Amino acid sequence: MNIEKSFLKWPGGKGRIIDKLLPHFPKDCQFIEPFVGAGNVFINVSAKSYILADINHDLINTYSWLKDDLAMLYNTTKELFDTENDFYDIRSQFNHPKFRETVKLAAQFIYLNRHGFNGMCRYNKKGEFNVPKGKHKNIYFPGAEMINFSNKLLYSDVSLLCCDFTQTIGLAGAGSVIYCDPPYLTKHKDSFVGYTPSGFCYSDTELLADCLYDAVLRGATAIISNCDNSATRDIFHRFKLHSIDAPRSVAANGNRKPAKEIIGVLTPDML
Template sequence: MEQVRTVLKWAGSKIRIMDILKQHLPAGRRLVEPFAGSCAVMMNTDYEEYLIADINPDLINLYQNIKLNPERFIAYARKFFELCNSAEDFYIVRADFNLSSASEERAVMFLYLNRHCFNGLCRYNRSGGFNSPYGKYKAPYFPEKEIRAFAEKAKRATFICCSFDEALAMVLPGDVIYCDPPYLPASSTANFTGYAAACFGKLEHEQLSANLLVLAERSYPVIASNADTREARGLYGKFKIASFDAPRSVGAAAGSIKTAPEIIAKITPKNPQYLPLVCEEETEGTD
């Protein structure tokens, strides 16, 4: 089945494994995602509502601006894509982006940088400045169709910039929780900690798995993705684990696609926390 494409290019996007992932996402009223990423999961599922959170303010700002006024966003963003596609243009926009504090301007420049930088990598330095390099693409794609599709789906969504533990504290009866954190490194040279200028290390992974286990004990369905490593399997030892090979295309060679082992860890309670129904007896005789 062809998947709905996303506005952003994104390392670790779930777009290529949605057919597998959807087999592990149970029914519920609202999907809660503390790690928004490209919103591939939101775009390719059909929950009544979505709570989409991320610690990266630029990501959430982009989504909020698209939801607010998609046509205005498209018109503004198109002007940036009409610039000459050169390294000089890219680094000028990158420098302006790192100095800007205007919400709408940062949103359109973030999209431009994402579509023009190397492999769509979202990387920041320790000072919080976006520092992904120029990608040297002949014709970067302007995702007008994807922006409109996102804006339509976003009518069901709330976007919040916060940490994963703050997002998990917002769950309500009827929610399904899916977490796609920065993966545990498969090797000592594979670690990537530049996302949102914050490190997501072993301590954060331990806290996340512990928080999910607490929610599962309270009868919430919880699902998490990660690399298939001994450490990840240890963290999710009390979860049911499914393993598979996921395609990867972040290599230096253009168009190169390899596979890497991943896991989906889940606990789906027999009696999940659904919204309580109002009994007919309770409504009789009320005004």
């Protein structure tokens, strides 16, 4: 299977389990992704239309520039990569921009993603990107991946939204396929809190499950992925759950052994 790669590094990126996900997606559907992240599923899924959403404004701004003016973003980003810059100076500029939604901000987002520690995307409660510099010998400029991603955005029926998952899932109707890869629950009532300043917790995951159930009542199909533990199995108990082994992308203790994860599927005929 030829798996396309995103131009972004992303903790938990679905490129590592895309071969296990794809068999669950019907073709020629409206594909809705409320937690689009690095977009590894989007670039590998065939659908008649796409709604890609995320609450991370910087991410959606970057996607918007890729779709609307690839040349401008490509050149601005390449100049950043080719110039000797201080990582923390770029991070400070990124955190205190004069204007939002600029190509400079999108280029800095890609720069920080590739130069930061393990490609993490983390914000503090002030909304400041606070990932430290990574220990890289060579930094890869993802020019080919940017072009490939831009082409899919440009030549497909794609809508980009910056909003929370409840709004995005509310757009789903009969025949829609919703794929959700939310921040993973690491233990009961706890989860990684970094992709946005507000974080994501146990109650958010419960709300997600309820929203997806309501969408399936309207005729949509819901597919989720998460870590395999008692908390997630309890929350998504109405789904058919498939246990899988997934390669780890980030492990603070150096553990790179495969992690136990689940893929959950809920279709209208299961209700």
